[in-house]
Amino acid sequence: MIEEQFEDLEQQQQAYSxxxxxxxxxxxxxxxxxxxxxxxxxxxxxxxxAQASLDMKRMLGALNxxxxxxxxxxxxxxxxxxxxxxxxxxxxxxxxxAFLGLVFLGIKGYEWHEEFLHFKVPGPHFQGDAGEQLFFFxxxxxxxxxxxxxxxxxxxxLTCAGLARYRPPAExxxxxxxxxxxxxxxxxxxxxxxxxxxxxxxx
Amino acid sequence: MSxxxxxxxxxxxxxxxxxxRIAWLYLITISVFFAIGGLAATLMRIELATPAxxxxxxxxxxxxxxxxxxxxxxxxxxxxxxxxxxxFLLPMMIGARDVAFPRLxxxxxxxxxxxxxxxxxxxxxxxxxxxxxxxxxxxxxxTNSHVILMAAGIFVTGFSSIFTGxxxxxxxxxxxxxxMTWFRMPLFCWSxxxxxxxxxxxxxxxxxxxxxxxxxxLFGVGIFDPALGGDPLLFQHLFWFYSHPAVYIMILPxxxxxxxxxxxxxxxxxxxxSYVAVCSMAIAILGFLVWGHHMFVSGQSIYAGLIFSxxxxxxxxxxxxxxxxxxxxxYKASIRLETPMxxxxxxxxxxxxxxxxxxxxxxxxxxxxxxxxYFVVAHFHFxxxxxxxxxxxxxxxxWWPKMTGRLYNESLGKxxxxxxxxxxxxxxxPQFLLGYLGMPRRYHxxxxxxxxYNVLSSAxxxxxxxxxLLPLVYLTWSLFRGQRAEENPWGAHSGLEWATASxxxxxxxxxxxxxxxxxxxxxxxxSSVRL
Numbered sequence: 001m002i003e004e005q006f007e008d009l010e011q012q013q014q015a016y017s018x019x020x021x022x023x024x025x026x027x028x029x030x031x032x033x034x035x036x037x038x039x040x041x042x043x044x045x046x047x048x049x050a051q052a053s054l055d056m057k058r059m060l061g062a063l064n065x066x067x068x069x070x071x072x073x074x075x076x077x078x079x080x081x082x083x084x085x086x087x088x089x090x091x092x093x094x095x096x097x098a099f100l101g102l103v104f105l106g107i108k109g110y111e112w113h114e115e116f117l118h119f120k121v122p123g124p125h126f127q128g129d130a131g132e133q134l135f136f137f138x139x140x141x142x143x144x145x146x147x148x149x150x151x152x153x154x155x156x157x158l159t160c161a162g163l164a165r166y167r168p169p170a171e172x173x174x175x176x177x178x179x180x181x182x183x184x185x186x187x188x189x190x191x192x193x194x195x196x197x198x199x200x201x202x203x
Numbered sequence: 204m205s206x207x208x209x210x211x212x213x214x215x216x217x218x219x220x221x222x223x224r225i226a227w228l229y230l231i232t233i234s235v236f237f238a239i240g241g242l243a244a245t246l247m248r249i250e251l252a253t254p255a256x257x258x259x260x261x262x263x264x265x266x267x268x269x270x271x272x273x274x275x276x277x278x279x280x281x282x283x284x285x286x287x288x289x290x291f292l293l294p295m296m297i298g299a300r301d302v303a304f305p306r307l308x309x310x311x312x313x314x315x316x317x318x319x320x321x322x323x324x325x326x327x328x329x330x331x332x333x334x335x336x337x338x339x340x341x342x343x344x345x346t347n348s349h350v351i352l353m354a355a356g357i358f359v360t361g362f363s364s365i366f367t368g369x370x371x372x373x374x375x376x377x378x379x380x381x382x383m384t385w386f387r388m389p390l391f392c393w394s395x396x397x398x399x400x401x402x403x404x405x406x407x408x409x410x411x412x413x414x415x416x417x418x419x420x421l422f423g424v425g426i427f428d429p430a431l432g433g434d435p436l437l438f439q440h441l442f443w444f445y446s447h448p449a450v451y452i453m454i455l456p457x458x459x460x461x462x463x464x465x466x467x468x469x470x471x472x473x474x475x476x477s478y479v480a481v482c483s484m485a486i487a488i489l490g491f492l493v494w495g496h497h498m499f500v501s502g503q504s505i506y507a508g509l510i511f512s513x514x515x516x517x518x519x520x521x522x523x524x525x526x527x528x529x530x531x532x533x534y535k536a537s538i539r540l541e542t543p544m545x546x547x548x549x550x551x552x553x554x555x556x557x558x559x560x561x562x563x564x565x566x567x568x569x570x571x572x573x574x575x576x577y578f579v580v581a582h583f584h585f586x587x588x589x590x591x592x593x594x595x596x597x598x599x600x601x602w603w604p605k606m607t608g609r610l611y612n613e614s615l616g617k618x619x620x621x622x623x624x625x626x627x628x629x630x631x632x633p634q635f636l637l638g639y640l641g642m643p644r645r646y647h648x649x650x651x652x653x654x655x656y657n658v659l660s661s662a663x664x665x666x667x668x669x670x671x672l673l674p675l676v677y678l679t680w681s682l683f684r685g686q687r688a689e690e691n692p693w694g695a696h697s698g699l700e701w702a703t704a705s706x707x708x709x710x711x712x713x714x715x716x717x718x719x720x721x722x723x724x725x726x727x728x729x730s731s732v733r734l
Contacts, residue, residue: 004710006378025404026365026369033411044434123423124423131432141414
């Protein structure tokens with residue numbers, strides 16, 4: 001369906017795709033500010049950050065990295081099916097993508113729960129020194145913001161999958177745009193994982 | 204049938220997707236915020252008429268200047284031209300039916316209003332006393348005013364900026380009419396593009412900075428407070444990384460308006476079109492690299508200071524090029540001094556003074572003397588009020604016949620333009636002297652030897668107030684009783700908006716425009732339009 005402000009389908013698709021790229025650039029600046037603050041914190045509290053990072057569950061983080069990487073692969077196939085006009089196939093793959101996103105969120109939620117039980121949430125009950133608390137603050141902010149983006153992604157993917165089943169869109173661009181977003185959220189995690197989980201060395 | 208005579212119900216206006224109606228929603232909203240910010244300024248100027256603190260005490264005064272700064276910067280200046288004139292004109296100027304994402308456009312107004320209401324709530328709850336800059340650790344640890352509420356309001360309005368910027372960029376890239384090449388676009392569109400770039404890339408950094416402040420207040424984590432192991436300079440870096448480019452969000456649209464008004468009333472194409480266009484982009488890009496000049500005396504390294512000083516001088520070059528281009532366009536032209544042109548000429552003069560005093564402040568050694576004095580206040584009011592607000596009013600008067608299909612009272616328009624120009628100079632010129640003599644900003648009382656300058660300044664502010672109220676009266680009157688305007692009442696020649704009816708039909712043009720013939724510089728744009 002062509003919206004009334006556009007001349008033709010191609011213009012509409014190009015506009016949506018460019019809009020998504022600009023949005024992603026804006027997202028990078030949002031995370032960029034937090035990465036800068038994290039870098040300064042790590043620079044001024046090197047030992048505390050390394051120490052606090054040892055409390056992370058590395059294996060669960062690695063597992064989550066694998067889950068998210070797989071979901072991105074499936075998403076790439078879904079985009080491909082969508083472009084070829086295979087809506088049933090695309091919808092099936094989108095459901096798998098969303099499922100893997102939910103698995104990631106489940107594992108992440110379990111980790112948060114564990115950290116909550118061990119008094120690692122910043123605030124009056126935090127157990128550790130100021131530098132460690134700063135590390136955990138960045139940990140919760142960055143992973144929280146990431147999980148928020150992923151949740152929005154899961155909702156959008158499920159909506160798109162449902163729509164594709166019952167009312168196939170006339171063009172492949174919604175899935176393509178979802179793919180762009182999903183890959184960015186995925187990519188952000190590949191920076192978060194080493195920065196938060198892997199900076200400490202065990203004695 | 205015009206966009207104004209469509210469905211008239213409130214519901215039709217509140218759920219409209221027409222960029223021209225959304226421009227009106229914004230126009231009304233920001234006028235309300237301008238009145239609130241202006242009221243705070245009025246109270247401050249009354250207080251400063253005498254050296255002693257008699258009308259308000261320090262804590263109320265702190266809340267007043269915070270309110271004035273926050274409301275004027277985020278709820279008036281940032282959306283002023285892009286969301287009103289920009290929304291109204293941009294699609295028409297490039298020959299499109301609407302912006303690329305009309306629903307997102309409407310959403311941006313709702314988001315903006317919600318953020319504005321949060322800011323007003325923080326005001327009713329008792330206000331904030333940190334200044335619009337929210338410097339840490341005062342804002343994050345020590346103040347007991349409503350920082351989180353106000354920060355939340357600004358955080359939310361930020362999204363409306365991002366939505367608008369994204370929308371405009373896509374619109375300019377993808378919605379231009381056949382034959383409308385980049386270097387045929389009116390210069391206003393170039394300034395909108397440059398502004399949008401900053402909105403999209405700088406605003407998210409402010410968002411995460413505000414989140415960090417709220418977090419430090421809520422959890423007591425040491426991000427910015429040195430007592431907790433944080434770094435206050437980090438806050439200033441993050442804040443000015445947004446807030447200096449934000450100055451260009453405020454002034455670039457004003458430059459775009461002037462670049463439309465000057466050629467119209469000089470009766471010829473602008474001098475050096477492509478230089479003005481490219482300079483808008485240069486200002487937007489260089490503007491990202493100068494934030495450190497706010498921190499010369501904050502403990503930043505002297506080498507960083509040197510580089511930021513150099514880059515700040517560099518960003519003045521494209522601004523200077525524009526001033527020369529506007530002036531050269533006037534050379535030996537037959538100039539018509541109608542209301543919009545009076546505002547435009549006022550802009551050129553005041554912006555030049557504001558820009559040159561900016562160079563004083565960008566000079567490392569001079570800044571040590573002038574930092575945090577009234578010199579800084581005068582400098583940025585010359586840019587923001589003398590520059591941006593003059594351009595906004597000039598643009599509003601210039602496109603008013605197009606927006607409403609009515610003409611306003613020209614002599615009242617000229618009176619208010621002159622009143623604002625004189626009142627402005629009387630208000631802010633003495634503040635340069637005050638600052639040079641050493642009066643610091645943000646104090647409600649001062650030594651008696653500064654009184655004469657403060658009295659002059661307060662007197663000027665009353666002229667300004669009258670000058671701002673007059674247009675409200677005669678523009679509103681013209682809405683109902685004004686003479687009907689024709690398609691192109693000023694004989695303008697640089698934009699497609701003059702080639703359609705006043706007020707325009709819902710889809711802007713009866714038929715999509717096509718442009719033929721030469722590049723912009725060779726012939727005025729309108730002569731090449733085929734409707």
